[in-house]
Amino acid sequence: MINIYDFLAGPAAWGSFAFCLVGLALKLAYFYGFTKGTDMVAPNQGPAGSGSAVYFTRPPGELYFRSQPMFAAAVSIYHACLFAAPLFLAAHNFLLQEYLGISFFVFPESVSDTITVIFFISGIFLILRRVIQPKVRRVTSARDYFLLSVSALPFLTGYLAYHQIGPYVWMLVLHVFTAELLLVIIPFSKPVHACLFFLARGFMGFEVLARRVWSRMGVEG
Amino acid sequence: MRLKTLISLPLLLLVAFAASVLAQEQVMILRHAEIKDHQRPPVKFNHEQHIGKVDCLQCHHDFDAYMNNRGGEGQPCGTCHGQESNRDTISLRDAFHYQCKGCHEFLRSQGKSAGATTCGECHIRQR
Numbered sequence: 001m002i003n004i005y006d007f008l009a010g011p012a013a014w015g016s017f018a019f020c021l022v023g024l025a026l027k028l029a030y031f032y033g034f035t036k037g038t039d040m041v042a043p044n045q046g047p048a049g050s051g052s053a054v055y056f057t058r059p060p061g062e063l064y065f066r067s068q069p070m071f072a073a074a075v076s077i078y079h080a081c082l083f084a085a086p087l088f089l090a091a092h093n094f095l096l097q098e099y100l101g102i103s104f105f106v107f108p109e110s111v112s113d114t115i116t117v118i119f120f121i122s123g124i125f126l127i128l129r130r131v132i133q134p135k136v137r138r139v140t141s142a143r144d145y146f147l148l149s150v151s152a153l154p155f156l157t158g159y160l161a162y163h164q165i166g167p168y169v170w171m172l173v174l175h176v177f178t179a180e181l182l183l184v185i186i187p188f189s190k191p192v193h194a195c196l197f198f199l200a201r202g203f204m205g206f207e208v209l210a211r212r213v214w215s216r217m218g219v220e221g
Numbered sequence: 222m223r224l225k226t227l228i229s230l231p232l233l234l235l236v237a238f239a240a241s242v243l244a245q246e247q248v249m250i251l252r253h254a255e256i257k258d259h260q261r262p263p264v265k266f267n268h269e270q271h272i273g274k275v276d277c278l279q280c281h282h283d284f285d286a287y288m289n290n291r292g293g294e295g296q297p298c299g300t301c302h303g304q305e306s307n308r309d310t311i312s313l314r315d316a317f318h319y320q321c322k323g324c325h326e327f328l329r330s331q332g333k334s335a336g337a338t339t340c341g342e343c344h345i346r347q348r
Contacts, residue, residue, distance in 0.1 A: 005339065006329070090260070091340055094318065109260045164346045172339055 001169055008176040009095075016180040023187025024195050031196065074125045081119035085112055085155065086179075091162075109162075116159050123152050147190055153178035255299040255313050261344040264317075280320060 086092060089112050093103040107115070127148055130140045157175035160166050186192060247270075252263035271280070282290045302313040311319065321336070321343070328335035337343045 002329070002338070098318075098322075161341060164341050168341045169339060172341070 001173065005169060005173050005176065008173060008180065012180055013176065016183040020183040020186050023184075024192070027187050027192055028195060028199075031199065070125075071129060074122045074129075077118060078122040078126060081115050081122065082151065085115045085119060086158075088112065113159075113162065116155055119155055120152070120159075123148060144190075147185075150178070150182050150185065151191070154182060251317065253297075253299050253313055255303055257304060261340070262346050264343045265345070266321075275324070279324070 084107075088104055088107045090106050090109050093106050097103040127145070130136050130144060154175055157171055157178055161168060161171040161175050165171075182191075186194065247267055249266045249268055250263050251266050252259060278290055281296065283296065285291050298316055299313055302310045302316040304312060306312040306315060310316070322338055325335040325338050329338065
């Protein structure tokens with residue numbers, strides 16, 4: 001059992017990180033070629049894109065923050081926790097320090113624990129929204145629930161392992177396995193928006209700067 | 222007078238015996254005051270069991286200027302390793318993690334049986 005853990009936390013971890021990065025690179029390359037002949041989203045990138053990306057994530061800015069404040073808050077909190085919890089977790093950084101000699105800033109473990117609980121709450125909100133709101137339910141398929149669950153599983157198993165609820169080493173095995181599962185499917189499913197989001201925004205930056213479509217459309221920047 | 226000594230002498234011996242037994246207690250509870258604000262449960266460490274398996278100098282060290290280990294058995298790790306790493310020594314936390322985990326991992330990579338390598342196998346929650 002501990003040998004399974006050793007394999008998952010060792011070679012399999014490097015493998016799935018590499019797989020994720022290579023997958024994302026391939027996806028970008030594919031997207032570049034794919035849009036080159038059509039709408040030029042990938043080739044046409046403007047520097048205002050980074051500003052546009054920030055603008056999108058900043059609360060008062062984007063339209064949906066005003067029209068759907070609850071949803072916008074849940075999505076923002078969900079994404080913030082999605083990154084903050086694993087990246088600044090003490091245990092992850094201790095291992096990173098051991099393996100690579102580097103580490104990020106580290107939260108006290110009680111803070112990471114709270115962030116994880118907030119992640120669950122925002123995730124449940126997002127799921128309920130898909131179940132309850134008819135206009136969202138109509139565009140929801142099993143795949144959406146699957147992806148939400150897959151992204152929640154590493155958090156759930158990590159939470160249980162940290163609190164040593166259930167068989168500990170098995171929980172760790174599940175934790176590492178589900179996290180690697182997530183890494184592997186990222187490039188080929190909806191979570192790829194982690195990458196393509198910036199392309200979309202960069203394209204808008206290009207539109208604004210080079211073609212000024214927004215001002216022609218009468219939208220204030 | 223004589224009766225009192227007669228009673229107190231064995232009592233004294235008993236206390237002394239109990240104290241020495243406690244001092245050499247097989248299982249140490251590692252929870253060092255040098256580490257402020259413990260976040261994890263303390264670690265149980267079976268000194269006796271380890272002595273039977275590995276040499277004292279694998280764990281206890283007192284390096285001289287030429288990095289020779291002059292022994293120094295029994296010196297608490299905290300006399301030299303502190304809350305934070307500094308120019309001379311790694312932090313007490315790292316000292317334990319690198320030494321304990323390092324050996325266990327090494328032994329396991331050699332196919333031998335060894336102790337804990339995951340957080341919760343050492344920092345066991347009491348309930």
